[in-house]
Amino acid sequence: xxxxxxxxxxxxxxxxxxxxxxxxxxxxxxxxxxxxxxxxxxxxxxxxxxxxxxxxxxxxxxxxxxxxxxxxxxxxxxxxxxxxxxxxxxxxxxxxxxxxxxxxxxxxxxxxxxxxxxxxxxxxxxxxxxxxxxxxxxxxxxxxxxxxxxxxxxxxxxxxxxxxxxxxxxxxxxxxxxxxxxxxxxxxxxxxxx
Amino acid sequence: xxxxxxxxxxxxxxxxxxxxxxxxxxxxxxxxxxxxxxxxxxxxxxxxxxxxxxxxxxxxxxxxxxxxxxxxxxxxxxxxxxxxxxxxxxxxxxxxxxxxxxxxxxxxxxxxxxxxxxxxxxxxxxxxxxxxxxxxxxxxxxxxxxxxxxxxxxxxxxxxxxxxxxxxxxxxxxxxxxxxxxxxxxxxxxxxxxxxxxxxxxxxxxxxxxxxxxxxxxxxx
Numbered sequence: 438x439x440x441x442x443x444x445x446x447x448x449x450x451x452x453x454x455x456x457x458x459x460x461x462x463x464x465x466x467x468x469x470x471x472x473x474x475x476x477x478x479x480x481x482x483x484x485x486x487x488x489x490x491x492x493x494x495x496x497x498x499x500x501x502x503x504x505x506x507x508x509x510x511x512x513x514x515x516x517x518x519x520x521x522x523x524x525x526x527x528x529x530x531x532x533x534x535x536x537x538x539x540x541x542x543x544x545x546x547x548x549x550x551x552x553x554x555x556x557x558x559x560x561x562x563x564x565x566x567x568x569x570x571x572x573x574x575x576x577x578x579x580x581x582x583x584x585x586x587x588x589x590x591x592x593x594x595x596x597x598x599x600x601x602x603x604x605x606x607x608x609x610x611x612x613x614x615x616x617x618x619x620x621x622x623x624x625x626x627x628x629x630x631x
Numbered sequence: 632x633x634x635x636x637x638x639x640x641x642x643x644x645x646x647x648x649x650x651x652x653x654x655x656x657x658x659x660x661x662x663x664x665x666x667x668x669x670x671x672x673x674x675x676x677x678x679x680x681x682x683x684x685x686x687x688x689x690x691x692x693x694x695x696x697x698x699x700x701x702x703x704x705x706x707x708x709x710x711x712x713x714x715x716x717x718x719x720x721x722x723x724x725x726x727x728x729x730x731x732x733x734x735x736x737x738x739x740x741x742x743x744x745x746x747x748x749x750x751x752x753x754x755x756x757x758x759x760x761x762x763x764x765x766x767x768x769x770x771x772x773x774x775x776x777x778x779x780x781x782x783x784x785x786x787x788x789x790x791x792x793x794x795x796x797x798x799x800x801x802x803x804x805x806x807x808x809x810x811x812x813x814x815x816x817x818x819x820x821x822x823x824x825x826x827x828x829x830x831x832x833x834x835x836x837x838x839x840x841x842x843x844x845x846x847x848x849x850x851x852x
Contacts, residue, residue: 442641442643442695442697442699442702442782481749481750483751484751486749486782488635489635490749492746492748493746494767494774494776495767495774501748501749503749576635
């Protein structure tokens with residue numbers, strides 16, 4: 438996750454620290470902690486970083502939610518649940534791992550887990566579900582303003598079909614998650630092709 | 632690593648990827664061997680992190696909409712040597728202590744996994760859990776997590792590639808092992824190599840000429 442070169446919420450975006458939002462977050466965190474007991478969920482409210490992060494510290498497993506994302510006025514409950522499940526998926530999803538960190542599942546595996554096993558477990562434990570399409574629309578808006586630039590189309594290397602990972606390209610990722618393209622886990626994470 | 636929005640991978644991902652590759656597997660063994668034979672300790676008190684990072688090619692090289700490389704060298708050269716989490720040990724020295732142990736030719740460390748986390752309440756950049764006891768050892772792997780109070784500042788610095796930037800006693804460093812191209816299959820014994828396209832075309836031409844000659848001879852008869 439971008440920490441050193443993080444994408445921060447723009448200065449003209451006022452983060453929504455309303456009591457309603459705080460109660461919602463608290464309730465959500467109680468539910469995910471109950472559903473996934475091995476993961477430690479940490480809220481970092483005074484950060485303006487627009488992201489969430491899965492992190493393995495020694496043998497303990499953490500999910501960190503940054504204020505710029507969870508208090509962003511454009512982010513609703515569906516995006517929050519999707520983010521929590523995606524980050525949890527980095528720890529619990531089977532399949533390929535990040536080349537540079539074998540403790541974490543790569544993004545495509547985490548996404549697949551989030552919308553299958555993850556949401557099933559959460560629904561079973563707390564009755565919560567989410568609207569994936571709504572979550573993708575909300576994240577698309579804030580991802581579009583991210584400071585990290587995608588490489589120009591011509592400069593992109595086309596990896597071989599077997600190793601193609603779609604998680605690094607938000608447009609492709611969104612299409613696969615919404616069912617417009619086949620959702621499959623790539624053999625290797627995109628970090629390999631860097 | 633493990634971000635919700637990893638668009639383009641980001642400079643963080645690129646740096647982490649390079650550091651993790653440089654300090655694991657054969658590349659780490661090569662660094663240990665070089666230290667054993669050449670005698671240069673890359674992480675002693677006289678070496679500078681920004682110069683070592685430049686020599687090891689551990690810096691962002693991709694195109695971003697900001698000068699990621701310049702910010703990275705400034706961070707290593709100016710920010711980390713001045714960062715002290717209250718333990719009396721600077722963050723630059725804490726990082727050097729971990730990497731010094733990892734590259735010890737007689738040590739048992741097989742990999743260092745780098746990561747970063749943001750904590751706006753942190754007094755400065757420091758190594759988790761603290762600079763005087765940096766890194767977490769899990770088996771033979773060191774987990775080096777940098778806690779950051781905020782993203783990097785916009786200050787930049789040029790590449791430390793001048794003679795004046797050199798650290799005392801520099802020796803040539805082993806090159807990083809080349810990455811195997813994705814999708815390229817190794818030549819297995821007993822499996823025929825595919826003919827290159829030109830050779831294939833030549834073969835087709837020869838076969839065509841042979842068939843034409845045969846047709847001519849049968850017509851004559």
